[in-house]
Amino acid sequence: MSDVMWTEKYRPKTLKEVVNLKKIITSLNAFLKSSATMPHLLFAGKAGTGKTSIALCIARQILGPNWRSYTLELNASDERGIRMVRERVKSFSRHSRGALGNIPYSIIILDECDQMTASAQTALRRIMETSSRVSRFILIANYSSKIIEPIQSRCAVFRFAAVRKEDMVKHLQIIAEKENLKVIGNTIETIVEFAEGDLRRAINILQTSVRYEKGMMVNEKTVLHVVGQVHPKQIQIMINKALNGKFIEAREILGELMASYGLSGVDIIRQIHRELYKISFLSSEEKAELANIVGEYDFRLTEGANEDIQLSALLAQFTKFTTSRVNS
Ligand SMILES: Nc1ncnc2c1ncn2[C@@H]1O[C@H](COP(=O)(O)OP(=O)(O)OP(=O)(O)O)[C@@H](O)[C@H]1O
Ligand SMILES: [Mg+2]
Numbered sequence: 001m002s003d004v005m006w007t008e009k010y011r012p013k014t015l016k017e018v019v020n021l022k023k024i025i026t027s028l029n030a031f032l033k034s035s036a037t038m039p040h041l042l043f044a045g046k047a048g049t050g051k052t053s054i055a056l057c058i059a060r061q062i063l064g065p066n067w068r069s070y071t072l073e074l075n076a077s078d079e080r081g082i083r084m085v086r087e088r089v090k091s092f093s094r095h096s097r098g099a100l101g102n103i104p105y106s107i108i109i110l111d112e113c114d115q116m117t118a119s120a121q122t123a124l125r126r127i128m129e130t131s132s133r134v135s136r137f138i139l140i141a142n143y144s145s146k147i148i149e150p151i152q153s154r155c156a157v158f159r160f161a162a163v164r165k166e167d168m169v170k171h172l173q174i175i176a177e178k179e180n181l182k183v184i185g186n187t188i189e190t191i192v193e194f195a196e197g198d199l200r201r202a203i204n205i206l207q208t209s210v211r212y213e214k215g216m217m218v219n220e221k222t223v224l225h226v227v228g229q230v231h232p233k234q235i236q237i238m239i240n241k242a243l244n245g246k247f248i249e250a251r252e253i254l255g256e257l258m259a260s261y262g263l264s265g266v267d268i269i270r271q272i273h274r275e276l277y278k279i280s281f282l283s284s285e286e287k288a289e290l291a292n293i294v295g296e297y298d299f300r301l302t303e304g305a306n307e308d309i310q311l312s313a314l315l316a317q318f319t320k321f322t323t324s325r326v327n328s
Helices: 022-031 051-070 081-094 118-130 165-178 187-195 199-212 220-226 232-243 247-260 265-276 284-302 307-327
Strands: 040-045 071-075 106-111 135-141 155-160
Touching: 022 051, 022 155, 040 051, 051 071, 051 106, 051 135, 071 081, 081 106, 081 118, 081 135, 165 187, 165 199, 187 199, 187 220, 199 220, 232 247, 232 265, 232 307, 247 265, 247 307, 265 284, 265 307, 284 307
Parallel strands: 040 135, 040 155, 071 106, 106 135
Antiparallel strands: none
16 A cells, blocks of 8 residues: 555545535635635634645635745744744745736745734734735634634634534545445444544544555454554553552553554543543542543643643642542
């Protein structure tokens, strides 16, 4: 099998190929009737739902075959972010109109805008104001609430919801067909269950599962292995250690899970959440309290906090939880 990532191979190239998001596509098409009417855009929402893909489709559609030369794709949380934006805008405004042919403006795609500090956002706002003749911004964030109001009010805001299950299943079936996969039973439905509305994750689970098998086939057992479902026991052991005051040992298991299984912080926290309810020696009040703690750390991770530190802190909270219970 070739090593191309299927998420890239099957990334939509035009708005027509985008799965779901009918309303968003319809209003975008209205904006795109002529390049002059396109406002700055702000895309907000869940991971793996098509935000970056759509931004690239728009750049392709407006700028034509040489779109890459006139598109700046940047991660806003990058320290050099604002400086690069400023330089790009400046160099683009130096071009004379004629030299650019039918390129109306450059497009600047700024990913992870919610990671920018308020002062960086203020600087960005000023650049957006002064450069609107020569550039359009497509800002991407998970949470629009973290974008300062003056920027929001300069953009047309689009909210991306989780991709619907039926649509995900259909999309994976199309990929499976194109890749000549033999899909056993309800494997695709199982993948979609675990992907939680994130189409990128669904495609990645499918591809990784195929890699585990001989021949081009996927079955449910491999999928469960790939999504880390063979490790609930280890998660249980880790939680038990923490709840029994053995913080350092719990942390060691955490380190192993992250390193050897390549699980992300969010994967681990989801599994902790799932396993929590199975612990028989906890009362339902205790489970509720612990679920509350898990919720807090899950949120911090989605906000982009450091995974290792946050998960250690979560285990520390578990340890503290029992200690305080024993002492009270
Ligand atoms: N609506 C969609 N239609 C078709 N493919 C999609 C869609 N959403 C996601 N994908 C698939 O998932 C991959 C990742 O999508 P994309 O990069 O657009 O997500 P994103 O919303 O920008 O996520 P993130 O917030 O993590 O950056 C794409 O390459 C594509 O294969
Ligand atoms: Mg993206």
